Amino acid sequence: MTTTVRQETSDKVDLWLRMYRQMVAIRQFETEVNELYTRALMPGLAHLYIGEEAVAVGVCSALERTDYITSTHRGHGHCLAKGASPDRMFAELLGKEAGYCKGKGGSMHIADPATGNLGANAIVGGSAGIATGAAFAAQRLGNGRVSVCFFGEGALGQGVLYEVMNLAQLFKLPVIYVCENNLYNEYTHYSETTAGEIVARPAAFDIESVTIDGQNVRVVNEFAQILVDRARRGAGPAFLLCNTYRYHGHHVGDINREYYRSKQEEQIWKSERDPIVNFGKVLIEQKIADQEALDGIQKEIEAQMKQAVAFAISAPYPDVDEVEEDVYA
Amino acid sequence: MTTTVRQETSDKVDLWLRMYRQMVAIRQFETEVNELYTRALMPGLAHLYIGEEAVAVGVCSALERTDYITSTHRGHGHCLAKGASPDRMFAELLGKEAGYCKGKGGSMHIADPATGNLGANAIVGGSAGIATGAAFAAQRLGNGRVSVCFFGEGALGQGVLYEVMNLAQLFKLPVIYVCENNLYNEYTHYSETTAGEIVARPAAFDIESVTIDGQNVRVVNEFAQILVDRARRGAGPAFLLCNTYRYHGHHVGDINREYYRSKQEEQIWKSERDPIVNFGKVLIEQKIADQEALDGIQKEIEAQMKQAVAFAISAPYPDVDEVEEDVYA
Amino acid sequence: MPENHLPAQNARELTFAQAIREALAEEMRRDSTVCILGEDVAEAGTPFKVLSGLLEEFGRDRVFDTPISEAGFTGLAVGAAMAGMRPVVDIMFGDFVTLTMDQMVNQAAKIYYMSGGAWKVPMVMRTTMGATRRSAAQHSQSLHAWFCHIPGLKVVLPSTPYDAKGLLKAAIRDENPVVFFEDKMMYKLKGLVPADDYTVPLGVADVKREGDDITLIATSSMVQVALGAAVLLEEVGISAEVVDPRTMWPLDEKTLIESVKKTSRAIVLDEGYERYGVTAELAAVIATGAFYDLDAPVKRMGAMHVPIPFSPPLEDATVPTEQTVFEAARALCGR
């Protein structure tokens, strides 16, 4: 009995520390992305996940490596949390051959079979069908996998989401729809685009629906675990609404935001509800780590990210002939 | 006071008799359509509304002539109830120049600005946007019109319905979504294609939603009137779920139906819940009409429909050069 | 002579619809990951009854009736294909592909490329095309040109039962998303089909009839129209060759161009809208490839540039017929 308790505790400690590290990694990754943009080293734009780390980490920590995820235009966090390596991600963001997609996808299309990542998607709501279909395949093939569909609350505007939720419930598919409500569809507050209560929508299809604090990684992870276990048991789809916030602009170039949201609002989320800071406090309180240990993690990850960036910068572009490869399998 | 009561009573009598006549007219129209098909006089197919008459009649009787409707592949009843004349409808069904669409539309595309009929539609769910948009125009132009979108429960499968219900509620548009649940999407029972409770879906967008007996024209009319008045007042959209049944096949050629529904089921609906028979009984009970009067209505309408069919049969086809007209306004 | 002019000894006469069904049944037997998704595909076997009997043989685990959610179940098929299945989705009328364009074009077509070859999408969309069924403007279109325009997709337009079966089997075995168009007026067309397993490779045109004076390049139901016109032309001493590309992408340009080089005249026939459609591409390919051999401009014949009307005399005027092709060919040959 004592052994079991100790075992559980140490499992929990491992999990919590791992989640903490992952959140720091995502934040640090995104900080570097912003830096690459500012220094004009990155082609195009990117949508930063800073502030929302607890969602990706809490959910993906409830998944096996072989489970599936689909992601969005704001996808770096999901990909990293599912196990992608920063060097190949940076390489992809810079359009390099060493990237996850040989540079062909870029920031919005990171995909990786090795970690069950079916791909980020630049069409809002565009991965709802894919995630549902992967769950369908998992069910048909009986391989016990679960599929998670990450999307922003803006995707609630897309009809296909309702079509596939209906299908998922009819077929009792092992898919979890994770809605990240960060309050904004680009530059428009979600209340201007969303009639009624969000969770009433999945509930209308009899889909199990839960609303949680997306800034608390322990809460996210606990509920994700419950819904994932349920799906794996064959009990069907679920919907997890995570309330969260993006600290930066819609994309790296969205600097002056006051016409759509106040600095004060940003400040409150950052100072009172930061998922990393608050979780760090819990780790210290519960004596799982001290400040020094946390600082160590931060430093270590900073160094790792710098190294990954350097790798990507010095990596070569694909050969121009590559442009006509991979059109057909 | 006495006067008012009498006035109301006579209004009610007028309305009830009108609704009865209209239901008989629709049934008789459709009987002729079936006949035209059987006698190989009609090109293509048609989807009969027999059994569902109370829905179209109850709803359209709550509308002004200038109000809008959109209809479906099973649209003859809606068009007639909104005021279309049978001769031009038959002409359209036979592809004749005298038809509502000069023969270009056929059974599934009857449209008529004079009666606010924005058109039947052969895409399931295809008119949801149109009806919502007409309500948007009515609101912007301040002309007090209301828009009704008729659709079968099969259209609940189409994502665009959710997109426009969200828009309608956000903009508080005067549109009523009338869902005719006749239990089947073509040859598949709706329970196999519909997760959860139907009315939970509009309700999720905070849309006022009511479920009623679609076989009782008085009930349909009363609730339609309430929702139409509400919409006209600016209180926004509503959803009216009418439970009903089609007596015939999905289309005129769908004769052997036992693989998807039992003869017994058909028999029960026909014998116990027929909207015309049951309403006839009420009219007699309430001494608004006697059997003879009802028989007279039936005869008169039969004759009218025969005449309309004869008109259509003898009407000319459009000139072949017409084929290139009306592509652009 | 092309393979399908020499059917194996064990060939039977089948309808186009039967050939499709047989292809599906054989592939479903061969590969348990092949499954069917669509509206009324199970008990009803589709309104065209093309799939009748598949539910009985393969059961509800392989043949799935869906809600009327073309975008939704097509999207589901994309994900299912990525995760190990080989779904065949059924879009009842080709007009409804409008609802699936995002799933097919922004998702299915691009995933292999966007992921740098990491994920593939082996799925088939079967759908219909063709007018003159008195079904009016929203149930009569032939929208295959849209898919042909999109890299990452393959597009198949079979014209005979033999080709239908062989091409569908090849499409199901293909590692890419394939859109397979069946002309709904052709389901009853009969032809010899071998009982043995065979496939027709995607990207190989077929000379359906040899001739010397003019090439009629025709797709889908227009192949029969072209063959009929060729008979009429023979009567006036014009020898017409009929070439069927069979797949619009990959496109067997070589066979088309060689035929036109030989005959020096060409008509391109396709039931899609003529403007900005398949006839334009084929005409442009030939006009370039056989530039120095053409004795007259390539003539294009597609659907008239109007929404398909319901009224029979109008509808009949919108599509090429044996007679109009015969006349056009005569004019082109100057006789």
Added chain:
Amino acid sequence: MPENHLPAQNARELTFAQAIREALAEEMRRDSTVCILGEDVAEAGTPFKVLSGLLEEFGRDRVFDTPISEAGFTGLAVGAAMAGMRPVVDIMFGDFVTLTMDQMVNQAAKIYYMSGGAWKVPMVMRTTMGATRRSAAQHSQSLHAWFCHIPGLKVVLPSTPYDAKGLLKAAIRDENPVVFFEDKMMYKLKGLVPADDYTVPLGVADVKREGDDITLIATSSMVQVALGAAVLLEEVGISAEVVDPRTMWPLDEKTLIESVKKTSRAIVLDEGYERYGVTAELAAVIATGAFYDLDAPVKRMGAMHVPIPFSPPLEDATVPTEQTVFEAARALCGR
């Protein structure tokens, strides 16, 4: 000389984006039924800032932020147009038109015809096209060919601020559904635009540069590429004429054919996929119309038949450039 080569005295230099905005503002002032619907069109004025200021002038009753529901608000616009409004919908990236195809093609395009002329749909869909913005495969497509293929729609591809303003005003006043494509890489392009009210009629091509040796028929951003190539060609003694059809449908075939008859050589340039796209139609039209005058096959140059890659060196290889057009033209002229 075409009208836009002689701007009125009160012309100012505007960017392409400003010209669009001015067209909308003027039409909204003129006609109270004109309204704008789209994602982030109000305060944000779209991510491209093309609509900045319209909310301030016209208010929330005329400029509507919508949910991310392209099918829904496009469908709403169809109904609104039928019932008396003149909506202009904004589809942020042209790649998202995939979601609107049913509303545009099965509804908007066909309603006038299906109703025998009873109902009309005067609406405009504004959307974007064009690659090389490093936005990858789902934000870089030029899908205008799909709409060109559909009878009942008009399709506009402006190439200069002058044309953009005049064509957009004509589109808004048109009684039909019009799809208006703006190359997002052109928003900063400058040009003279009269302050006075004017429209550019739909269906009239414009000779952007006169020349004798070869015709470069170009659309949208490819017009600038063609003009640039023409300068390079001049240096090697080749005189290129640049013709801009301006609207893909209605198509001013006559002007295109006459130019090619004069020069006897042609390149067709368009940023859509080359296969089964706009270049095919234009090439086919010319190959037929100028058959006896062409000295060489019409050369087509469109986007490479691949999903648009993200990586800059790859992406840049997918679209025609001044240099590649120059080289192709030289080769075609045999010098």
